[in-house]
Amino acid sequence: ETGVTQTPRHLVMGMTNKKSLKCEQHLGHNAMYWYKQSAKKPLELMFVYNFKEQTENNSVPSRFSPECPNSSHLFLHLHTLQPEDSALYLCASSPSLNYGYTFGSGTRLTVV
Amino acid sequence: DQQVKQNSPSLSVQEGRISILNCDYTNSMFDYFLWYKKYPAEGPTFLISISSIKDKNEDGRFTVFLNKSAKHLSLHIVPSQPGDSAVYFCAADSRAGNAGNMLTFGGGTRLMVKP
Numbered sequence: 001e002t003g004v005t006q007t008p009r010h011l012v013m014g015m016t017n018k019k020s021l022k023c024e025q026h027l028g029h030n031a032m033y034w035y036k037q038s039a040k041k042p043l044e045l046m047f048v049y050n051f052k053e054q055t056e057n058n059s060v061p062s063r064f065s066p067e068c069p070n071s072s073h074l075f076l077h078l079h080t081l082q083p084e085d086s087a088l089y090l091c092a093s094s095p096s097l098n099y100g101y102t103f104g105s106g107t108r109l110t111v112v
Numbered sequence: 113d114q115q116v117k118q119n120s121p122s123l124s125v126q127e128g129r130i131s132i133l134n135c136d137y138t139n140s141m142f143d144y145f146l147w148y149k150k151y152p153a154e155g156p157t158f159l160i161s162i163s164s165i166k167d168k169n170e171d172g173r174f175t176v177f178l179n180k181s182a183k184h185l186s187l188h189i190v191p192s193q194p195g196d197s198a199v200y201f202c203a204a205d206s207r208a209g210n211a212g213n214m215l216t217f218g219g220g221t222r223l224m225v226k227p
Contacts, residue, residue, distance in 0.1 A: 006155075042216075043217040048214065092155070
């Protein structure tokens with residue numbers, strides 16, 4: 001148990017589906033992040049939230065929509081994805097912005 | 113353009129020998145460097161870090177060396193153990209820079225330690 005919980009662990013979805021990834025932390029951290037890890041590529045930062053406010057959107061397509069209802073929860077809403085969006089999506093949190101990351105185990109997403 | 117590069121996608125080492133994982137960076141604003149370890153089906157976990165004011169940081173079997181002039185850092189694991197088999201990510205940060213700068217990760221190196 002890493003302190004950051006991601007659900008589901010695996011997700012297979014069609015290109016017309018709508019699904020959501022969930023991330024939860026009870027570490028008292030104030031910053032939360034979504035990262036994407038594709039095969040043979042570096043971890044790519046997608047979104048950053050600090051005290052529930054989005055502080056970074058790293059040129060992510062609008063078919064990915066984040067939501068941070070409170071400092072403990074972070075969602076990634078998915079809509080009309082493409083097969084190239086298949087990847088491991090990692091959530092992380094930190095006490096303050098960009099310091100002391102704790103990662104979740106990730107959601108393995110396959111778009112068919 | 114990748115600012116942090118790990119040019120070796122994989123490395124195989126015999127148990128008991130030294131593992132050396134390399135990382136190069138291009139951004140001279142980076143002043144803090146971290147190594148993360150990732151097992152399959154788990155998220156990355158923090159391993160060791162080094163500030164640019166140092167050239168070496170040691171923690172048990174793990175030592176990170178930083179060569180600022182070459183913009184190069186390396187992680188040494190000695191002696192290597194089968195349980196060290198994982199993907200290792202190098203990451204860089206600019207802590208003296210503007211607030212909000214995020215970690216930049218390399219592509220990872222898969223280490224396999226053979227018994």
